[in-house]
Amino acid sequence: MKLLNTLLLIFSLLLAPVLAELHFTVEATQDGVPIPASEIKLEPFEPGTLGDKNQNSSSTARVRGSRRLTRRSNTQANSNNWCGPVKHTASSPSTSLVKLVHGEFVHPACTKRTGTASSYPQAAAFWVGIDGDAVTSALFQAGTVCKFDTSTSTVVNQVWWQWVPSSAYFISSMTLQAGDYMEIIVNTTSSTAGRVTINNLTRGQAYTMGITNGPALARVDAEWIVERPTYGGTLAGFARFGDLWFDNAYGKTVGGANLGILGSKQYQIPSLCSSLEYDDATTEAWAL
Numbered sequence: 001m002k003l004l005n006t007l008l009l010i011f012s013l014l015l016a017p018v019l020a021e022l023h024f025t026v027e028a029t030q031d032g033v034p035i036p037a038s039e040i041k042l043e044p045f046e047p048g049t050l051g052d053k054n055q056n057s058s059s060t061a062r063v064r065g066s067r068r069l070t071r072r073s074n075t076q077a078n079s080n081n082w083c084g085p086v087k088h089t090a091s092s093p094s095t096s097l098v099k100l101v102h103g104e105f106v107h108p109a110c111t112k113r114t115g116t117a118s119s120y121p122q123a124a125a126f127w128v129g130i131d132g133d134a135v136t137s138a139l140f141q142a143g144t145v146c147k148f149d150t151s152t153s154t155v156v157n158q159v160w161w162q163w164v165p166s167s168a169y170f171i172s173s174m175t176l177q178a179g180d181y182m183e184i185i186v187n188t189t190s191s192t193a194g195r196v197t198i199n200n201l202t203r204g205q206a207y208t209m210g211i212t213n214g215p216a217l218a219r220v221d222a223e224w225i226v227e228r229p230t231y232g233g234t235l236a237g238f239a240r241f242g243d244l245w246f247d248n249a250y251g252k253t254v255g256g257a258n259l260g261i262l263g264s265k266q267y268q269i270p271s272l273c274s275s276l277e278y279d280d281a282t283t284e285a286w287a288l
């Protein structure tokens with residue numbers, strides 16, 4: 001069993017006293033062969049939070065005269081930072097809780113934004129996760145981010161995961177490029193433990209983080225989000241990312257039922273990002 005001989009690194013992070021101590025292990029393979037511990041690198045993100053809970057916006061929904069509107073069927077809502085669907089589930093019985101969320105996407109080529117929300121740093125994050133909307137006390141998420149580097153005028157692409165409100169981690173030994181086809185799974189075993197799996201389907205490289213002592217989740221939201229990230233407690237400028245499609249977007253409940261994205265609340269970031277769902281497993285977000 002490759003999992004048994006690839007248990008490589010153990011990390012722990014002592015957080016503010018109100019938080020439990022989050023622990024995680026990392027396993028990584030290339031085409032099924034373990035990657036040596038010396039080649040696995042994660043680094044905590046400073047200043048801490050990258051993705052964040054949903055920050056609802058009170059302005060009215062943006063209406064765009066594009067053909068895409070005719071295909072919209074989920075209820076829309078506005079957000080300051082989230083663009084994409086959130087599927088809400090009942091908190092009881094416990095079998096209806098969200099167990100895992102899965103999504104695949106091509107990491108996009110990001111470009112510099114001018115005008116509104118063009119402040120620095122500029123970034124856009126692409127992730128799947130559990131909670132952070134109806135219940136905002138915790139959020140378990142993983143994905144990629146592009147950040148516009150002001151000093152070199154180039155884009156930095158990174159793979160990351162986070163269990164909010166604990167810090168984000170970049171997996172710096174996964175070098176990401178625009179065009180990489182990524183598969184992301186966040187998979188809970190309880191409200192405070194789970195696994196993050198990040199597969200580079202282009203190259204056959206897989207990283208799995210096994211996490212315990214996470215901040216308690218309610219496990220009532222499943223989401224597939226393009227985010228205007230938070231750097232140092234404030235919203236970053238929002239890099240342009242073109243069009244992003246989440247494919248094979250699905251979740252599973254604790255009871256094993258499939259959670260599609262139909263019936264989700266479809267978040268829009270007014271004047272910055274629109275999103276639509278086309279069927280029960282595909283959603284598109286595009287920069288405005």
Ligand SMILES: *[C@@H]1O[C@H](CO)[C@@H](O)[C@H](O)[C@H]1NC(C)=O
Pocket residue numbers: 053054055056077132133134135136
């Ligand atoms: C955002 O609004 C929805 C209703 O559209 C609500 O269910 C959710 O709790 C709100 N989230 C926050 C963070 O206010």
Ligand SMILES: *[C@@H]1O[C@H](CO)[C@@H](O)[C@H](O)[C@H]1NC(C)=O
Pocket residue numbers: 159174175176177180200202203204205
């Ligand atoms: C994914 O694979 C592609 C193609 O080999 C490679 O260029 C890229 O750096 C890989 N991305 C990650 C995150 O490992």
Ligand SMILES: *[C@@H]1O[C@H](CO)[C@@H](O)[C@H](O)[C@H]1NC(C)=O
Pocket residue numbers: 100185187188189197
């Ligand atoms: C999710 O975790 C369960 C164990 O709780 C495991 O059996 C299952 O294979 C995992 N699913 C995915 C898609 O990783």
